[in-house]
Amino acid sequence: MYWDSKIETMEREELERLQYRLLKTLVYRLYSFSAFYHRRMEEAKVHPDDVKTLSDVTKLPFMFKRDLRDNYPDKLFMATQEDLVRYHVSSGTTGKPTVVGYTANDLEEWTVSLARALTSCGLGTKDVIQVSYGYGLFTGGLGLHYGAERIGATVIPTSVGGTERQIELMQDLGATAICCTPSYLLHMGEAAEKMGVSIKKDTKLKVGILGAEPWTAEMRTRIQDWLGIKAYDIYGTSELSGPLFTECTEQNGIHIWGDFAYTEIVDPKTGEHVGDGEKGELTMTILKKEALPIVRYRIGDITGMEHEVCACGRTHPRITRITGRVDDMLIIRGINVFPSQIEHTLMGIPEVGQHFQIVVDRKHELDALLVRVEVKPEAFSDKITDLMKIKEMVAHRLGAALTVNVDVELAEPGSLPRFEGKAKRVIDRRKM
Numbered sequence: 001m002y003w004d005s006k007i008e009t010m011e012r013e014e015l016e017r018l019q020y021r022l023l024k025t026l027v028y029r030l031y032s033f034s035a036f037y038h039r040r041m042e043e044a045k046v047h048p049d050d051v052k053t054l055s056d057v058t059k060l061p062f063m064f065k066r067d068l069r070d071n072y073p074d075k076l077f078m079a080t081q082e083d084l085v086r087y088h089v090s091s092g093t094t095g096k097p098t099v100v101g102y103t104a105n106d107l108e109e110w111t112v113s114l115a116r117a118l119t120s121c122g123l124g125t126k127d128v129i130q131v132s133y134g135y136g137l138f139t140g141g142l143g144l145h146y147g148a149e150r151i152g153a154t155v156i157p158t159s160v161g162g163t164e165r166q167i168e169l170m171q172d173l174g175a176t177a178i179c180c181t182p183s184y185l186l187h188m189g190e191a192a193e194k195m196g197v198s199i200k201k202d203t204k205l206k207v208g209i210l211g212a213e214p215w216t217a218e219m220r221t222r223i224q225d226w227l228g229i230k231a232y233d234i235y236g237t238s239e240l241s242g243p244l245f246t247e248c249t250e251q252n253g254i255h256i257w258g259d260f261a262y263t264e265i266v267d268p269k270t271g272e273h274v275g276d277g278e279k280g281e282l283t284m285t286i287l288k289k290e291a292l293p294i295v296r297y298r299i300g301d302i303t304g305m306e307h308e309v310c311a312c313g314r315t316h317p318r319i320t321r322i323t324g325r326v327d328d329m330l331i332i333r334g335i336n337v338f339p340s341q342i343e344h345t346l347m348g349i350p351e352v353g354q355h356f357q358i359v360v361d362r363k364h365e366l367d368a369l370l371v372r373v374e375v376k377p378e379a380f381s382d383k384i385t386d387l388m389k390i391k392e393m394v395a396h397r398l399g400a401a402l403t404v405n406v407d408v409e410l411a412e413p414g415s416l417p418r419f420e421g422k423a424k425r426v427i428d429r430r431k432m
């Protein structure tokens with residue numbers, strides 16, 4: 001358990017005063033010692049003295065992923081190699097990867113953030129936590145490993161893959177919690193059933209810490225009902241350090257520790273703030289990062305923010321479930337479509353299974369959207385007429401939700417690809 005009531009239940013005004021102090025220190029440090037950020041501030045005609053209140057943060061220039069790529073591998077670092085104790089590297093889908101360096105203090109902050117988060121999910125010394133995120137250059141495995149050890153839990157560092165062995169160890173070592181992508185947990189649940197093991201009945205698993213890919217509330221309900229666990233959303237990206245924040249037991253948004261990060265939600269087009277609760281692009285400033293400072297970083301994830309005190313007693317703001325990424329948006333015949341809208345609709349249809357695939361193509365100069373979805377074994381009988389009805393119903397529901405025509409293909413249970421890490425559900429043939 002990791003609980004600091006002074007920090008975690010701090011009044012909002014007091015927290016904002018603390019954020020302002022940390023921001024002010026950060027801005028002076030960057031202006032004085034970072035050639036990159038000094039230049040950016042000159043271009044934006046802003047001096048550290050212009051930051052007189054927390055809301056003056058909007059005077060500061062944004063940072064983007066391309067800034068990290070353009071300065072590959074370590075030109076933005078503000079620590080020497082002697083001060084660094086670790087690197088993580090995220091492989092980009094386009095261009096150079098992003099390299100993140102950590103000082104000992106950066107690792108400590110990251111660990112404490114996750115220790116607080118795991119505590120807020122009700123985990124502690126009595127728990128055995130199976131970490132099935134990848135260990136290595138990806139931040140998921142090692143991040144959760146240290147966070148889980150810090151709360152005194154016992155860690156099973158299984159990493160990704162070797163699914164049958166993972167299920168054996170889950171049973172034999174009595175894992176009570178698992179950390180992995182939602183798609184890997186779905187795969188594990190099915191693999192367990194093939195081995196004659198019900199995760200709900202034959203294991204002690206009660207908590208899933210799931211993330212590293214967008215997933216919907218409907219998928220959560222399905223996972224919870226099927227596997228008999230409470231599934232919590234986790235959030236973070238390597239640029240911010242790694243996975244950092246989770247929902248608490250209220251399952252009512254992800255707590256962002258305000259003494260760690262200052263969060264803004266901006267309109268992706270204008271960069272202006274949106275209203276409390278409204279959706280926009282998540283933008284974060286990490287207030288105490290030493291090696292690779294992150295200021296007003298436009299993460300690209302779409303979410304909203306709540307400031308009301310949570311029923312758990314924690315006063316720190318919460319972000320709502322990520323509904324997609326600015327760059328995941330598919331434009332189909334001029335209409336914006338998010339893969340999460342498709343998942344949301346499909347998971348509300350009892351006849352279909354958890355696995356689906358989205359294929360976008362161009363036919364006769366027009367965009368065509370095809371959704372392949374598995375049906376549940378019980379729906380997959382030899383009654384062709386029933387399947388036709390399900391197919392029509394799915395196409396109708398998707399068409400109504402997305403306001404674009406959708407072709408639907410029903411697939412046999414178990415026939416679509418499964419994923420051990422992040423799911424790759426969208427195939428955009430227009431880009432091939």
Ligand SMILES: [Zn+2]
Pocket residue numbers: 248249250255310311312313314
């Ligand atoms: Zn809470």
